[in-house]
Amino acid sequence: MLYHLGRYILLMKLSFKRPEKFSVYWAEVMREMVSIGLGSLGIISIISVFIGAVATIQTAFQLVSDFIPKTIVGTITRDSTILEFSPTISALVLAGRVGSSIASQIGTMRVTEQIDALEIMGVNAPGYLISPKIISGVLMIPLLTVISISLGLLGGYIACAASSEVSTADYITGLTDGFKTIILQVSMVKATFFGFIITSICAYQGFYTSGGALEVGQSATRGVVFSCIFILFADLVISRLML
Incomplete structure (x- = not known):
């Protein structure tokens, strides 16, 4: 456990070393933001x-x-949508979609020796491959959470309009009564940490893949499983500290 923790910390330090060329890294960040943000918008909606x-x-x-x-x-x-459903369930879904993609992409590059080629050319492979993904995840997953909250509340409105138990006027009144900004702040903190957890853990699993295609699949599976576990743990800790 301590061995893996040490390797994880070392990989994160290497990932955020000063880049050789900012323009290349910036292009990668933009590409990853499109992949994580627009690529996940449909399923999250x-x-x-x-x-x-x-x-x-x-x-x-x-x-x-x-x-x-x-x-x-x-x-x-x-309150339940903002605090729990949107940030946590969205993160668990994104761990499956985004996390498995990151782990399998980097894992494939490792087993096909593309990462070795980058290192031979003097490129900081962790920085080039991992930091754009982490930055994009930390930025885009909170944005996806905001969209998820809005659509979740809209779904509640549609449910009220389709049933006779609660009127839409009562529902909207309940949405606006007694709103506390702290619940939105907690949600954004959760989403930011979840974004880091998903991208960093899955990148770690992919980066240290060894073997062939079978091991790439195993790395992706481990990345998703560990991400989900740490998302739930972080959810508990953040809720306990901030509420």
Whole structure:
């Protein structure tokens, strides 16, 4: 465990050494931002709308009472979507989509000796391959989380419009009543850490792949599994510290 932790820290230090040529790194960052951001927008949008709708329906089902105001459905949906559903579930989905792609891409370059060729040419391979992915993940995953929150709340509105248990007016009132900015701040902190966790862990697994095609698949699987575990652990720690 300590051996892997030491290698991980060393790889992160090498990844963020001063680049040889900023323009090349900048082009890689832009390419990765498009890949992570636009490439993940479709799946995040679909999941967010359905999660918001389901959360609203289940909350309304459990809180149907004459003594509880209908607006509480919108409030609970808002807080649960912002704090937990959008950042955490989106991160778990992105760990599968983005993380496996990163690990398999870098792992393939390792087993085909492309990384060795970069190092022979004097290129800082961790910096060139890993740092653009981490920077893009840290920037784009919070942005995807904001989109996920918006679509999740929209999904809740659609669920209210399609049912008769809670009116859309009560739902919107619940969304605006008693909003605390701290929940949005916690969500953005979570998303930023999740972005770093996904990209760095999967890049580490891919960079130290050895063998052939089978080992590349195993590295991608390990990257996704470890990313999901650390996402849930970070979710617990951040919630405990900030709330």
